[in-house]
Amino acid sequence: xxxxxxxxxxxxxxxxxxxxxxxxxxxxxxxxxxxxxxxxxxxxxxxxxxxxxxxxxxxxxxxxxxxxxxxxxxxxxxxxxxxxxxxxxxxxxxxxxxxxxxxxxxxxxxxxxxxxxxxxxxxxxxxxxxxxxxxxxxxxxxxxxxxxxxxxxxxxxxxxxxxxxxxxxxxxxxxxxxxxxxxxxxx
Amino acid sequence: xxxxxxxxxxxxxxxxxxxxxxxxxxxxxxxxxxxxxxxxxxxxxxxxxxxxxxxxxxxxxxxxxxxxxxxxxxxxxxxxxxxxxxxxxxxxxxxxxxxxxxxxxxxxxxxxxxxxxxxxxxxxxxxxxxxxxxxxxxxxxxxxxxxxxxxxxxxxxxxxxxxxxxxxxxxxxxxxxxxxxxxxxxxxxxxxxxxxxxxxxxxxxxxxxxxxxxxxxxxxxxxxxxxxxxxxxxxxxxxxxxxxxxxxxxxxxxxxxxxxxxxxxxxxxxxxxxxxxxxxxxxxxxxxxxxxxxxxxxxxxxxxxxxxxxxxxxxxxxxxxxxxxxxxxxxxxxxxxxxxxxxxxxxxxxxxxxxxxxxxxxxxxxxxxxxxxxxxxxxxxxxxxxxxxxxxxxxxxxxxxxxxxxxxxxxxxxxxxxxxxxxxxxxxxxxxxxxxxxxxxxxxxxxxxxxxxxxxxxxxxxxxxxxxxxxxxxxxxxxxxxxxxxxxxxxxxxxxxxxxxxxxxxxxxxxxxxxxxxxxxxxxxxxxxxxxxxxxxxxxxxxxxxxxxxxxxxxxxxxxxxxxx
Numbered sequence: 202x203x204x205x206x207x208x209x210x211x212x213x214x215x216x217x218x219x220x221x222x223x224x225x226x227x228x229x230x231x232x233x234x235x236x237x238x239x240x241x242x243x244x245x246x247x248x249x250x251x252x253x254x255x256x257x258x259x260x261x262x263x264x265x266x267x268x269x270x271x272x273x274x275x276x277x278x279x280x281x282x283x284x285x286x287x288x289x290x291x292x293x294x295x296x297x298x299x300x301x302x303x304x305x306x307x308x309x310x311x312x313x314x315x316x317x318x319x320x321x322x323x324x325x326x327x328x329x330x331x332x333x334x335x336x337x338x339x340x341x342x343x344x345x346x347x348x349x350x351x352x353x354x355x356x357x358x359x360x361x362x363x364x365x366x367x368x369x370x371x372x373x374x375x376x377x378x379x380x381x382x383x384x385x386x387x388x
Numbered sequence: 389x390x391x392x393x394x395x396x397x398x399x400x401x402x403x404x405x406x407x408x409x410x411x412x413x414x415x416x417x418x419x420x421x422x423x424x425x426x427x428x429x430x431x432x433x434x435x436x437x438x439x440x441x442x443x444x445x446x447x448x449x450x451x452x453x454x455x456x457x458x459x460x461x462x463x464x465x466x467x468x469x470x471x472x473x474x475x476x477x478x479x480x481x482x483x484x485x486x487x488x489x490x491x492x493x494x495x496x497x498x499x500x501x502x503x504x505x506x507x508x509x510x511x512x513x514x515x516x517x518x519x520x521x522x523x524x525x526x527x528x529x530x531x532x533x534x535x536x537x538x539x540x541x542x543x544x545x546x547x548x549x550x551x552x553x554x555x556x557x558x559x560x561x562x563x564x565x566x567x568x569x570x571x572x573x574x575x576x577x578x579x580x581x582x583x584x585x586x587x588x589x590x591x592x593x594x595x596x597x598x599x600x601x602x603x604x605x606x607x608x609x610x611x612x613x614x615x616x617x618x619x620x621x622x623x624x625x626x627x628x629x630x631x632x633x634x635x636x637x638x639x640x641x642x643x644x645x646x647x648x649x650x651x652x653x654x655x656x657x658x659x660x661x662x663x664x665x666x667x668x669x670x671x672x673x674x675x676x677x678x679x680x681x682x683x684x685x686x687x688x689x690x691x692x693x694x695x696x697x698x699x700x701x702x703x704x705x706x707x708x709x710x711x712x713x714x715x716x717x718x719x720x721x722x723x724x725x726x727x728x729x730x731x732x733x734x735x736x737x738x739x740x741x742x743x744x745x746x747x748x749x750x751x752x753x754x755x756x757x758x759x760x761x762x763x764x765x766x767x768x769x770x771x772x773x774x775x776x777x778x779x780x781x782x783x784x785x786x787x788x789x790x791x792x793x794x795x796x797x798x799x800x801x802x803x804x805x806x807x808x809x810x811x812x813x814x815x816x817x818x819x820x821x822x823x824x825x826x827x828x829x830x831x832x833x834x835x836x837x838x839x840x841x842x843x844x845x846x847x848x849x850x851x852x853x854x855x856x857x858x859x860x861x862x863x864x865x866x867x868x869x870x871x872x873x874x875x876x877x878x879x880x881x882x883x884x885x886x887x888x889x890x891x892x893x894x895x896x897x898x899x900x901x902x903x904x905x906x907x908x909x910x911x912x913x914x915x916x917x918x919x920x921x922x923x924x925x926x927x928x929x930x931x932x933x934x935x936x937x938x939x940x941x942x943x944x945x946x947x948x949x950x951x952x953x
Contacts, residue, residue, distance in 0.1 A: 212781050222797070251506075258435065264559060265559055267559070267560070267561075268559055268561050268564040269556060269564075270554070270560070270564070271554075271556075271567070273805070274948065299556065305535070312551075316551060324551075325505070328551060332550060332551070333550060333575075334592075336550070336554060336566055336568060336571055337571060337575065338565075338568050338572075340572055341575065342570060342617055345575070345576070345579060348577055348579055349546055349550065352546040353546045353547035353550045354502065354547075356546060356547040357547040357551075359914065360913055360914070360917035361914065361917050362917065368913075370551070373547055373548065373551065373552065373919040375554065376548075377548055377552040378535070378536040378804055379423075379536075379552065379553075379802055379803045379804075380552045381535060381803065382423045382427075382535065382802060382803055383423055383552070383553065383554065383555045383556060383557070384556055385423070385556055385557050386556050387411075387414075387415045387418060387557055388417075388672040
């Protein structure tokens with residue numbers, strides 16, 4: 202079945218299959234989706250590993266990400282330059298972490314990156330406020346926003362520095378079993 | 389170790405490639421309704437795989453040899469195919485390979501290589517399928533428990549709502565807007581909640597307990613009442629015309645009585661909304677299993693003694709139950725979803741568009757699968773009906789869902805419910821079916837006029853005869869030895885049970901030790917951050933200590949904190 206395709210060499214497909222949670226067929230399908238986002242930019246032949254990235258604006262136009270409140274942060278967290286330009290490797294990485302079979306630890310790492318708006322490795326109050334605004338379409342009053350964020354930090358902060366480190370976040374995730382199934386985008 | 393992990397990766401890759409069925413539909417449903425509702429469809433697909441496997445195994449090992457050697461079923465004169473057989477399963481079908489009675493007991497083929505022993509084939513096919521099913525269920529229950537079940541309830545706090553509750557798989561614009569609205573409403577509710585008084589006054593609590601006792605007595609009483617009425621109805625089942633009455637009444641009870649149970653919601657006040665769902669689930673399971681239990685005991689006691697080809701009669705009764713259950717699920721979909729939608733939008737506006745009741749629908753699926761599992765021994769081709777039923781049900785429920793229901797308002801605890809559903813599928817459902825089939829195989833005498841085990845004392849004697857035959861051949865003495873000293877001896881099972889109990893005790897002690905360690909380490913983090921104890925050495929010492937027992941850890945830390953304070 203894989204003999205006819207000329208998009209990837211067999212070694213490349215094996216490498217993708219080892220490094221991600223996808224099968225060969227899914228990787229080829231992902232390449233099809235990546236290509237149709239920018240047909241003039243993305244070559245069909247990836248055997249010599251071209252250095253092509255797709256800008257953020259095109260990626261977030263995908264139907265899977267279009268309505269997600271965190272679409273910009275998701276794409277930025279997986280891009281190498283931090284500005285949201287995804288190469289095919291980043292693209293596959295992104296959907297692999299967001300797939301059903303990725304383990305909880307990996308998902309927690311990236312969820313933390315997504316919610317960390319100012320990229321300082323802590324979820325401080327401003328990060329939580331931005332998260333809340335994205336989740337409620339800014340229809341809560343500023344006092345309510347502050348109250349909710351303070352309550353959240355109070356609950357989850359274990360070491361008392363009034364911001365959430367990755368350890369605090371991961372501790373909260375382990376007590377939320379639904380996280381594995383909600384932090385999941387099907388492609 | 390390496391080859392085992394390679395093996396398991398290959399198996400999971402292969403299963404992922406074959407499970408591409410309905411990928412697009414499930415993505416669409418998940419995108420609009422979220423992961424909670426999607427879990428119903430994933431469960432349905434998973435059960436369908438069980439039935440497809442059962443069909444392949446039964447058809448390949450039992451039906452095809454029968455069809456090769458006896459291509460035309462010997463139907464007595466005067467019986468022809470009328471359309472009614474599709475509903476009743478009797479008549480023309482009762483002489484075909486659909487039921488136990490249609491299989492011969494002879495060793496097929498000429499002597500030498502091409503012999504096919506129908507008795508052993510029938511027994512081992514059913515046994516192998518049950519064992520594999522059980523293993524698959526235990527494995528998924530264990531892995532689901534490990535990944536998704538938390539023993540300490542963290543509560544639906546603000547941090548959880550903010551950071552963990554957003555469903556990333558929702559892609560439909562309207563659904564996303566609705567979820568944002570719901571989240572906002574929930575956050576406002578939790579902000580304005582008055583702190584609940586922990587201890588209600590004694591009279592209030594007594595009243596609550598009284599109400600609980602009353603509702604539980606009432607629901608158990610209703611279940612028992614339905615069971616007795618089904619039992620009395622069974623006595624009339626022998627009438628030709630009334631064969632459809634029993635399945636009709638059973639399915640009607642299964643449809644109507646749970647609606648009564650959901651009325652109790654208005655009287656009872658559980659402190660935790662999750663307990664409410666558990667209560668509904670337990671009541672429904674008690675009702676369905678008691679009805680099935682009464683039917684099974686009737687079949688095994690009365691039918692087995694009265695009729696000549698009783699296994700086929702039981703198979704036909706199960707066929708009718710399956711078909712009637714399917715018709716009633718369609719009816720239930722109509723009433724539960726379509727009519728509620730019409731009433732909610734046009735007549736009583738305050739009710740609104742209904743939500744998809746995942747718990748009730750999953751319990752219906754579990755009941756349907758129990759029927760199929762019981763029927764494997766009596767009607768080898770029953771999985772075909774089940775496959776068709778589940779296929780149609782998938783599309784029916786999907787259409788009903790998209791037309792009539794709205795996405796759920798509360799972010800539910802879908803993952804924990806998933807574990808409970810698999811546990812219910814294993815404990816009452818699969819084990820009940822297995823024990824019924826095992827009882828039939830072990831103790832009940834097979835009918836002597838039809839079927840592969842005619843003339844024997846019990847079905848299991850076929851194995852005894854085979855072992856006696858093998859005993860004469862020197863090459864197979866080891867199999868005979870295993871049979872006599874392992875499978876037939878009680879000491880072996882006693883020893884195995886004892887060893888398992890010892891292991892359970894050891895693992896439980898380790899778990900308790902680790903939980904204690906977690907509490908102590910949490911305390912440690914707080915202490916370290918406020919600068920009281922020096923961090924790394926304590927943690928290293930403790931992680932070494934967990935292997936030697938929890939009491940030692942406790943003593944060590946107590947000493948240490950005494951030294952430093």
